[in-house]
Amino acid sequence: MAQVRLTGLTDDEFLWEPVPGCWSLRRRVDAVTPRAFGPGEWVMDLGAADIPASEYGEVARQAASGMSVEKIAEDWSVSVGRVEEVLAHTGEPEPDATPVTTIAWRLGHLHFQFAGGWEWAFGERRRDPKLMVDFTPSASLALERFWADVDRWRESVAGVTDEQLDTVGFSQYPYGSDPDDAFADVLAGTNLEFIHHMAEIAVLRDLWRARAQ
Incomplete structure (x- = not known):
């Protein structure tokens, strides 16, 4: 098709x-x-590295599996602070402006x-x-x-x-x-x-x- x-x-x-x-x-x-x-x-x-809203759940899954915040940050090429921000987020994230x-x-x-x-x-x-x-x-x-x-x-x-x-x-x-x-x-x-x-x-x-x- x-x-x-x-x-x-x-x-x-x-x-x-x-x-x-x-x-x-x-x-x-x-x-x-x-x-x-x-x-x-x-x-x-390709824009600057970030964690899109659609992947917040994946970051939570990585953390729940035992991955360190530092390893997650390395995986997404973002700062540790950005990962901590995503993990601390509650509710539905705002849609990405892609x-x-x-x-x-x-x-x-x-x-x-x-x-x-x-x-x-x-x-x-x-x-x-x-x-x-x-x-x-x-x-x-x-x-x-x-x-x-x-x-x-x-x-x-x-x-x-x-x-x-x-x-x-x-x-x-x-x-x-x-x-x-x-x-x-x-x-x-x-x-x-x-x-x-x-x-x-x-x-x-x-x-x-x-x-x-």
């Missing part, structure tokens, strides 16, 4: 910024965010996660996921590379045993809770990430088409 939905994606649409202040892919010399990353000329926008992201950003986000997910579950478990994808402004090239890595992931997952599905730490992906989760939970999270980003991309395609008329 996603492959069909992305048929005909053009370079202009791929990089379209529907509102000011979007996160996208940019040449390294044009990067506007403090942690933009990628191994080549084109990098992916930037609008382009199709290029959303696809790039999925791509480095699939590439890194494979590396840290089935590969050598050594390469930084954020340096594994050479981002490109070419929609066709980005899609070709993306689907190849998705196919590799699916083929490897198809060979996983029931025992491996239940194994905590089968994936050692360094960003997030993979080392503390059963692989079945990692797969569920990967599927959710794929579904929600592809839904967002589909909406952006609809908006682009309406804009062009």
Whole structure:
């Protein structure tokens, strides 16, 4: 379904910024965010490190599992004070004011996660996921590379045993809770990430088409 939905994606649409202040892919010399990353000329926008409201529960879970505040802060690349603030929060957190992201950003986000997910579950478990994808402004090239890595992931997952599905730490992906989760939970999270980003991309395609008329 996603492959069909992305048929005909053009370079202009791929990089379209529907509102000011979007996160996208940019040449390294044009990067506007403090942690933009990628191994080549084109990098992916990323803001300052923080703990989003949607992850407050995960921080609480980490603390309940026995992780020290210092280790949690290291895991999220934030200060100890920020972790203490999150742990002390009561009630529902305010929704995050997250930037609008382009199709290029959303696809790039999925791509480095699939590439890194494979590396840290089935590969050598050594390469930084954020340096594994050479981002490109070419929609066709980005899609070709993306689907190849998705196919590799699916083929490897198809060979996983029931025992491996239940194994905590089968994936050692360094960003997030993979080392503390059963692989079945990692797969569920990967599927959710794929579904929600592809839904967002589909909406952006609809908006682009309406804009062009």
